[in-house]
Amino acid sequence: MPAVSKGDGMRGLAVFISDIRNCKSKEAEIKRINKELANIRSKFKGDKALDGYSKKKYVCKLLFIFLLGHDIDFGHMEAVNLLSSNKYTEKQIGYLFISVLVNSNSELIRLINNAIKNDLSSRNPTFMCLALHCIANVGSREMAEAFAGEIPRILVAGDTMDSVKQSAALCLLRLYKASPDLVLMGEWTSRVVHLLNDQHMGVVTAAISLITCLSSKNPDEFKTCVSLAVSRLSRIVSSASTDLQDYTYYFVPAPWLSCKLLRLLQCYPPPEDGAVKGRLVECLETILNKAQEPPKSKKVQHSNAKNAILFEAISLIIHYDSEPNLLVRACNQLGQFLQHRETNLRYLALESMCTLASSEFSHEAVKTHIETVINALKTERDVSVRQRAADLLYAMCDRSNAKQIVAEMLSYLETADYSIREEMVLKVAILAEKYAVDYSWYVDTILNLIRIAGDYVSEEVWYRVIQIVINRDDVQGYAAKTVFEALQAPACHENMVKVGGYILGEFGNLIAGDPRSSPLVQFNLLHSKFHLCSVPTRALLLSAYIKFINLFPETKATIQEVLRSDSQIRNSDVELQQRAVEYLKLSSIASTDVLATVLEEMPPFPERESSILAKLKKKKGPGAVSVELEDGKERGELNGGADRGGEAAIAASNASTPSPSSDLLGLRSAAPVGGPAPSAGSLLVDVFSEAGPAASSTRVNDDGFLSSAPPSAASEDPAPPLPESDELLNKFVCKNNGVLFENQLLQIGIKSEYRQNLGRMYLFYGNKTSVQFVSFTTTVSCPGELQSQLNVQTKPVEPLVEGGAQVQQVINIECLTDFVDAPLLNIKFRYGGALQNITLKLPVTINKFFQPTEMAAADFFQRWKQLSQPQQEAQKIFKASHGMDTEVLKAKLLGLGTALLENVDPNPENYVCAGVIQTKIQQVGCLLRLEPNAQAQPGEQMYRLTLRSSKDTVSQRVCDLLAEQF
């Protein structure tokens, strides 16, 4: 051991870091790291006791390796030992290691907590701070349990050093955020609030973060903080720039504390006490005044700090929303920033003005900046600034400027960044509907949307335009004419074909008088698009055709000819084939009267509120809204708008799930979402599909098929998948039968069998209660790209499940190509009036389509080598969660669906398997190797799992799935 002078850095560490930096390749780096890890491991395991310095050095090296992104699975014990070292630097490194590499190993946590306890009671402020930092960095529940009682005492004790108080305050904050139930302020409340009066600015700065968090959760208990905060703020704002010494930052007195004080006040309404309020208004005015003064320094730090306070003050003014004078001044100030040369300020001004636009006092003032904002949308070079400009235009839109704003947004859409197109489309759609005075403008706008950004126009948007056209007869002729013209374009978006097909099918007669758009011309135009469209669109077109036969008897022969052609009547797609057959039959056997009744114009859609909008209304304020939304995308503002507007049901449903129960068209059928799956109801905007789930097979004979669907439990959106659904899914990776889910009411059992790329699954729903389940519906959906990877068909179940009874459902599955996600199974029913809404993941995983392949060792290794490109391999090293029982392992590997190859791997401990995954479009050969280190101590047993296949996504997915099984 080299003699190292005290206070010197760790030379070995520096050498190691240089070595790593000198590595020419990733491989060399890994090699060097493995060498070092082996070295450290042998030192730690060696007989010779290590001295503190060496321990510190090695622990520090481990930390460095971890921070490089490598996994570290040892050294925790040595780090814990360092905690009780008397040497500060050793202790410090120990704490750092623990803070960065938290290990939930309960044995260790006890030891760590012990060391912390000792340091907290050491009365050495430096040690106490280290311990508090560690608690704040880890913040685990075990630590909260151990220290949440002690820390408030340290925080308010008279003899605690300032630096310790600062650490204690923020430590408590972290514990409160993680485990609010364990941090009880109770008797300490008032003393904590009075820390706002502390002489030491650092103590106030740290304490106020804690107080703000506690106040936002328990405003009443902490409300005395308001007057204290106002007087503190007032003292800072009125102080000269040198008064606060080192707390002045580039000539701005205590900017951090000022911002936090202003932020704390935003937890409360305006002060009731007139004097306090007067003082606060004075502060706010001073802050606004200072913004107009010439800067005291040219440094950007000066203006940033000053403006940080200004923006926080403006937030408070907006929060109060009660001082018209201040609101208008704030708006003018932001107006100046809109043209500032600093991009940051323009960005923040646009953002802040967005909230100002919603205040009745400042809405008009915001509107005066419309030209500047439009200009920003057109000329800003940074997409995030343009995004803010689009948000602001949306927020400032009202009846007076809607046409201008919508036109600008539309023209911006032509060149908009892909990342914000979808949102822009939604915004345009919402504004167009909300502020439409004449509906021809609305129709034009939506069709323009489809033309410009068809890919980003979601179902809800085009459902909505159809809904509106059907409900307003003054616009139907115009709509028919416009879609007819739009369809003339040689390349038009499929969404345009859908809207066009639907509208011409309903209202084509309104333009049929013009020979240029005679019935046959209309039909030929639509049919010219047919072959380029997807299955759902084709299905919709077929329905439009049968509607044509009713509208225009002269087209009957032509259309029947089309329906009769092999490509329709023998279409490989079941839904298309069925429609062709049924429509053909209907048109040939039904009398004109019957046809006219069956194919009558759609009745108006009920003007009803979407369930999500109702939810939005309950939650007030746009801020609360985003939480409600499924896909966390930036849609808060959208719904902020909806909240104000009320009628914009579209806003809500746009923000909703992309499921088919986005029932803007009033189609409440509990249909599966199988995308191209030809099951009933997947073709939502079918003129016929008002009928329930059974419609597909019984359509022609069903008298009620044009009547509205009965209200069902399905009107509620499917719940998000249960948190444990992944775990439940994992249980079925290596087996096909068992209980998928069980709660107090319901048990769901599964039996499944797979052959080639096909599978059949039987679901058994058992009612565990003695009361019947009503409106029992189940829906299987394939979210996102899964739609195009799996074809899932279900048969509907009976809506009544008697007490104690079990119903069975069959699901047919076809694997089109490899996939990652699992289909979602949503179950809804009413039990004693209460709606139950459960979503699970259906245990359909890619390995189910394995065909086992036996092969000899030579073949195996040859193929293994052939698959040696890095992306063909996926590897995981993981801890064993269960014992390493050979028989259990074998059973699991066989359950995976692969063949278990004996006598192939030279090491008899290892397992190798082979199989071919069968999908409709391809077969993917897959090799697997599992290496256990069975000799290791229990608790340190690990596996290395390697997958190789000709497709990277398959290797990765099978590896991920299997790694959860051992």
Next chain:
Amino acid sequence: MQFMLLFSRQGKLRLQKWYVPQADKEKKKITRELVQTVLARKPKMCSFLEWRDLKVVYKRYASLYFCCAIEDQDNELITLEIIHRYVELLDKYFGSVCELDIIFNFEKAYFILDEFLLGGEAQETSKKNVLKAIEQADLLQENLDFQIRLFPAPS
């Protein structure tokens, strides 16, 4: 603040500090995504961006990017100055700090950060006070024996 990352122009992570619990896997994913996003931005662009449901505030100093993720109600400009103050602290401590200082003395960079920010909030904004705390710690290192006598180990 939810986390702070320091990374180089080549995308190498130099320091990471997480103030809300995240799984290691998630940390890596976040880091990868964010480093990519920030490095793809051009120099004159604004220092703020929306990312997932967080606000990201970043600034480049020489070869290093300092990047903080803050929550919706947090103040972007003051966060920018948090970054600057941290840079000042490093600069003062190391004397014209450069990336290599942070690579070779990463533990110091963490210690300084812990004195300045704790649990994602400013603990001490006075440059003098933070440096005093760090210097005291360094002194403790020099006078070990003295320390041990002053503060006997807890029994």
